[in-house]
Amino acid sequence: MGIMRLGRVEARVLDLEKSIDYYSNVIGLQLMARENGTAYFKAWDEEDHHSLILTEADHPGLAHLAFKVRYEHELDEFEKSLETYGVRVNRVSKGTRLAEGQAIRFELPTGHLVELYHEIERVGNGLKLNPDPYPDNLKGIAPPQLDHLLITGEDVQGATDLLMKVFDFHMSERIVTLDGEQLLAVWLFRTNTPHDIAILKGPNGKLHHFAFTLGSWNDILHAADVLGKNNVAFDVTPTRHGITRGTTIYFFDPSGNRNEVFSGGYIPCEDFTPVTWTEDQLGKGIFYHMRELNERFSTALT
Known part of the structure; x- marks a missing residue:
């Protein structure tokens, strides 16, 4: 019962036509529909009608995020x-x-x-009867599904408490001050990935990134090649996280919204004991190989 997964992200974009081209041909999502300045996308292995909504606006960023619940009646229960x-x-x-x-x-x-x-229209993935491992004619990076997002805000503790106490999210990792008194960042999960949502101390209401999953390190390297061929602006080229142990690339869409492709990491269960990092080891936690943050990673928010 309860929250099943991160179901969708609605991002604001500056130029809908450029964004549709980028998310269709570089990221490799499937354009499901467009109407009234809005475009709807799904990844190839998703069965719901869409997981990413792009809405044209005068500034980029996150319009909303949404979690899918298992049963309709749970909306009333969660409202109470x-x-x-x-x-x-x-x-x-x-x-x-x-x-x-x-x-x-x-x-x-x-x-x-x-x-x-x-409730959302179910369109399927076309891989339910004697299927091949993946469909033909995939484009670009072609991630199978939306994975997670990272947001920023002043009250990391308050948002963490709400998600854990009301929705039964579980904590996988956290960053704390040297004295252990203040929570600076947190990674929370409801599924079997290291995080469905992460929250970093910073300006309220901002998006740091949203991410798509990939299957392997080789897929990460292929994604970097696709991005390079298309002259996409990188934030960080292929590397490993200390936090979550996953492999990653960060880069920017045409509006400046940061994207990530993410692979690997551990598989946590409900009784997983959170991993703690102190603020002096933040660089190592985020970028395990370089062990330091670049300026863009901390300041480029939408």
Whole structure:
């Protein structure tokens, strides 16, 4: 019961046509529909109608993130739990966005809008009867699915408490001050990946990145080649995280929203004991090989 996974991200983009070309041909997502300045995408191994929404706007960033719940009635239950916790909840009507049912919407202490939903059109992945490992005619990087996102805000502890106490998220890793008194960043999961959402201390309401999963280190290197061929701006070229142990590339879409492709990492269970990093080891935790952060990683937010 409860939250199944990170279901979708809605990102604001400056030029919808350039963004559609980039997410279709470089990232390799499937364009499912477009209407009224908005485009809907899915990755090839996803079965829901979309996991990424792009909306044209005058500034980039995160419009909202959404978690999918297993049962429709859980929307009512979570609405009551949030209100008991002291969080204001609004209803989003069915059909507000293409292919979506009703949702509940609330704001994290970090200023980010979050939705919970169950109903969405199921279109499948075409790989359910005697299938090949992957479909033909994939383009670009071609990740199989949306993986996670990282947001920033002042009240990391407050957002962490809400997600863990109301929605039963579990903590995989955290960064704390040297005295251990303050939480500076946290990685939280509901699935079997190292994180579905991460929160870093910083300006409220900002997006650091959203990420797609890949299968292996070789896929990471292939992704770097695709990005290089298309002259995409890199933030960090292929490397390893200390935190999560995953392999990674960070880069920017045409609007300046940071993307990541991510592979590997451990498989946590509900009784996983969180890994703790102290702030003096932040560079090693984020980029294990270089052991230091570049300036863009800390300051390039949308």
